[in-house]
Amino acid sequence: MIQHTETAVVCRGVKKVYGEGASSVQALRGVDLEVRSGELLMLVGPSGCGKTTLISVIAGILDPTGGECIVFGENLAAMPQSRRTAFRGKSIGFVFQAYNLLPALSAAENVAVPLLILGQRRAQALQRAQAALEKVGMGDRSHSRPSQLSGGQQQRVAIARALVHDPRLVVCDEPTSALDADTGQRVMSLLREVAIAPGRALVIVTHDSRTFHFADRIARMDDGHIESITDNAAEPASARHAP
């Protein structure tokens, strides 16, 4: 049994049904999952199996139809909307497949957004954003607009944004699938390098098998279930670090 302090997320019997009646879709059919603090957990599986739905529930932006999800001891679904929103702002970082950077803002301003949401002063937020950009190797592009950056560079900026406020949980939905293979590898290795921290959990949805070796554990999903969980640490090191 894992101690509570080491557990970032506990999902028990999470169900999610989209829509009602004949046209309803059962996206999650009772998911049990634990994410540990300090680990990188990959969520993999065929298209439509419910990966995005599951991390949406974990991140508190989607209400499950049944079951519960405890994130750092808090039952998000049971929280009033406003508290859940504040919880997300403080504790969760997001990385999206489509980057979702604000096109009118510079890289540094984009990265500063989570801090501004938390109410930090602009100057201070931009300063911290600059530091975060430097960590992802984008320190010299802080004044660039997203449209002036390549996909890989935009995703780096997005990673800086996800980490700038030092969240305890970072969720990434297919962070590399809009990128070519090499860039994807580099972005994933960057994530592994900068996002892993003591007490922080990282959940990455992907179906790019070439990046699986970056995971500590891999949860395989199919049709709304967790099929299996493999622990990469248990596998031979050679298998793990193969390109």
Place this chain on the structure above:
Amino acid sequence: MNLVALKMLLGDKLKYIALVAGLAFAALLVTQQASIFTGYAKRTGAWIRDTGAADLWVMDPQLEFTEDRKPLLDTALSRVRGVDGVEWAVPLYKGWLRTRLPDGTLVTTRVIGLDDATLVGAPPEMIEGQLEDLRRDRTIFVHADQVGDALRLREPFAGEGPRPLRVGDVVSINDHQLEVAGVYRSTAEFFWDPLIFTTYSRALSIAPAERKQNSFVLVKVRPGEDVALVAERIGSSTGLVARTPEEFESVTMNFVLSKTGILINFGVTIVLGFVVGALAAGQTFYMFVLDHLRHYATIKAMGASTWMLIRMVALQVSVVATIGYGIGVGAAAAAGVLTRGTGLAFEMPWQVPVLGGFAILFCALAAGLLGLVRVLRVEPAVVFKG
């Protein structure tokens, strides 16, 4: 997050310009129409203001506006003069008479008869001739602008082609020959029949005989007396009503507004300005929000509270509203300055920009609420959709 909200707005140049333009147009329409309306409404009292000297106008209680003719008994003048607090009181004739121009053209005119002794109520500015010329036998004054228009000779006359009336011309009113002895200028009026000035006694001699003839008694209140109190005394001792120039102006304006379609016409245009502005701004802002819904959703997922989103939308809307308002009201004022002297009524008292402000506030609220509903409704979960 003000920075983020503003950059979002300014980053979308096309919609930003469309929003500002829509609101500016609404502000322009509302304030410009309201100014023209105010201009026309104020013109209904132009003659009262030009008549100036009097503190009180004594008239028949049933008189509804300046152009109404409800003459008073001849005894009214002496009774008013007898009221305590009256410094002086003079008669004033105003009536419609037809004037035949030298070329035979017949024009409906309004004839003002001024007290022979004092000429109280004379036109504010003489262009040709002098006030004293009115004391000469058989003389009248005509309006400078109307000389060129309504009182124009249409037919060739005495070897000259069509031309404006001028000093020295002789016109005929009720078969009385009268000579143009002066040309005056006055404040533009709402009423359009040419105004001809002559003396009180001459006016009575050319007008058809009536039992009652005097139209108004103009009263100067003795210095130090309370005007309202004197008006009350005049009322109770003569059975007539004494109004200050301001009161008479507002009675006249209210009558004209209630009896003509002006208020409704301008009102409809102004309301249309409101509605068009609200629709245009609402539609454009809604499009703006739809285009940026993904960004709002992202901000929401990252923990922006409802209150923060409201503030962002409110800031975006107030920026375009303020700029649009400034441009619109500025353009309306500029249009007013440019059309000065063209005869277009234009008057922009402080109430007009305030009205424009309310119009834009209304448009901005409509737009903001429409957009805000969409922003607050968006599920943050859409951020993960491709």
